Amino acid sequence: MALIVQKFGGSSVADRDRIMNVARIVANTRAAGNDAVVVVSAQGDTTDDLIAKAGEITHNPSQREMDMLLSTGEQISIALLSMALSVVGCPSISLTGWQAGFHTNRAYTRARIKHLDTERIESELSRNRVVVVAGFQGINRYDDITTLGRGGSDTSAVAIAAALHADLCQIYTDVDGVYTADPRLVRCARKLNEISFDEMLELASLGAQVLNNRSVELAKKYSVNLEVRSSLTNVPGTIVKEVTDVEGMLIKGVAKDKDVAVISILEVPDVPGASFKVFSLMAQRRINVDIILQSSGKDGCKDVIFTVPLADVDAALAVLEENRSRFGCGEILADRSVAKVSIVGAGMQSHSGVAARMFEALFEANINIRMISTSEIKISVLIAEEDADRAVNVIHDAFLN
């Protein structure tokens, strides 16, 4: 007898047949002797439809009212799933975010969970019901409805699993697990049986969009066992947990991220504090700087080169140009035609030569490396965007075949 939290995304509840399918999965979980809390997202295109309705009225809606509007999507899903569960003979009750006890801060459209009051969920579980909870939403201290932002339903599910000390938190999606690379890109990509939280975090932030990062961070913090699996096939997925087998795979995956651009500030006078000024400006504007390269100074000058998310390039250039006089620098350039390709694996900590093998594979494919960044479990290289898909394939061949 275990307690299992199961989360189903929008495509898993998109229509009547999908909802009935989810009801059968949950009923099977119960029939196997487990308690279940089920977290669901809005159906298929519901959120987009609601955003379109708002867009007809204003392009600058109040964020509070957007949350009021969008939270109806999950509320529709939970009512329908609860009805479907009764059809398959499974007693259940649906709860909105506020009924389920999700208290958040007041940041509409991107709220953070402050506290989960589990009294109602636990009381319903003790009455032998499946509890169907609306993901993505909560209330703030003013009793106003908030939403958690992108991937919020994953976070809702992990928060419930953490608060209830659930045995497992299953994230059902339309892929059947975490792969060593994007299967659409790399033909021989393999599904992983296990991956560690840290590896998953690196993969997620590197563009492997299976699990929302906030949910993985939360799962790591509270040691929640996660499983990513498909709602369409009945096969085991990928378990995400604290420590995985060290034996076995040296690296867990290859990821690419095209949502990146390089900014080069040329001929910055080589005096103390020059880089500091640049990066404090970026921090003030909340622009995340990732890889940084600083050329060694010559003629009393150096070049400061760094990557930012593609969406922030214009803002970054604007603030740099505005403050150009403070640097006394030369040209400021941006290159948007780049991609970041990375390998991730806790195993590389104890193995030398991993970076060398990656660079060799790229060299043999005649792919030029522009920047390099490493962490304990990750190596990233910045290359031309046009080489990205080929790079993923040759690196995957070098490590995972």
Place this chain on the structure above:
Amino acid sequence: MALIVQKFGGSSVADRDRIMNVARIVANTRAAGNDAVVVVSAQGDTTDDLIAKAGEITHNPSQREMDMLLSTGEQISIALLSMALSVVGCPSISLTGWQAGFHTNRAYTRARIKHLDTERIESELSRNRVVVVAGFQGINRYDDITTLGRGGSDTSAVAIAAALHADLCQIYTDVDGVYTADPRLVRCARKLNEISFDEMLELASLGAQVLNNRSVELAKKYSVNLEVRSSLTNVPGTIVKEVTDVEGMLIKGVAKDKDVAVISILEVPDVPGASFKVFSLMAQRRINVDIILQSSGKDGCKDVIFTVPLADVDAALAVLEENRSRFGCGEILADRSVAKVSIVGAGMQSHSGVAARMFEALFEANINIRMISTSEIKISVLIAEEDADRAVNVIHDAFLN
């Protein structure tokens, strides 16, 4: 400076243009120096669409889950209207039923308001905001969402007006007031400037579907001034209030109701308690009996004849046949091809000859009267359904031309 509650039905907020129209009406109310609380229903077909979604899954949904599902309709409306109000420069905030303080009993899909906690509404009004409230919904003592049933948004609006001692409660609809008869039926039907609560109640229960009866009862109980008016034209509507001018119109309207059937129990032994048994059976099954006719006894028998709502005929016949042995009666018959035509007016209390004038008009039109029922402010006749439209016209001519 007055406080005005304004209620807009589903057709008034059906699409973007209609919502902007409502926003302008509300903004004008504010610009004239008034505070406003606005109650809205679900957009156009939203409720039907949600019912259809549930119907795809089960034909016997949990009523609690239906309320969870249907209450999203008004929540979408309030968010969109609040956005529209900001577009026309009118500060506002939307509140769901539970946020607005509607506490109901636990009768899902047909809940009754037990208590309205106005703290949040008053606090938002004091911040100089228009408060946009989701009609039709509340929560029960378990913190579960309930809905008020058909016409519930009218009731929500009147309840707010009563609790806040509002100066006026305007019910915006797609007709511009209460008419002396259905304008589609009677070409020279006239709009009334005023009508009393009692007259409105009689008209509503007689088939003039402008205002929900519960909302009129509530308005009468708490002396809320109501106005029925159109959201599409800017003309004064009909004021519903406690007492109207006695001078002027003898009767206020002619209504027909085709939702009625006659049940005849023939040859009931003429002993004490015979009628009691019949009507206590109807009461047990919660079937409303309206007009009752009992023939004078001859040969030791009498006929008991009465009307019931069309929807209850089969249930009434079934329970009577089941208990036939208790009456020792003859045939039990039902006639569904009847209609009730009524005149309503407080003025008839002080005028004799009203009934005679009505019957004369029907006689001259060669329309046979099967049953008659009178109250202080109403005279109803039961006639053949095929004569109903003609009857409304000749009676209207006799009194209102």
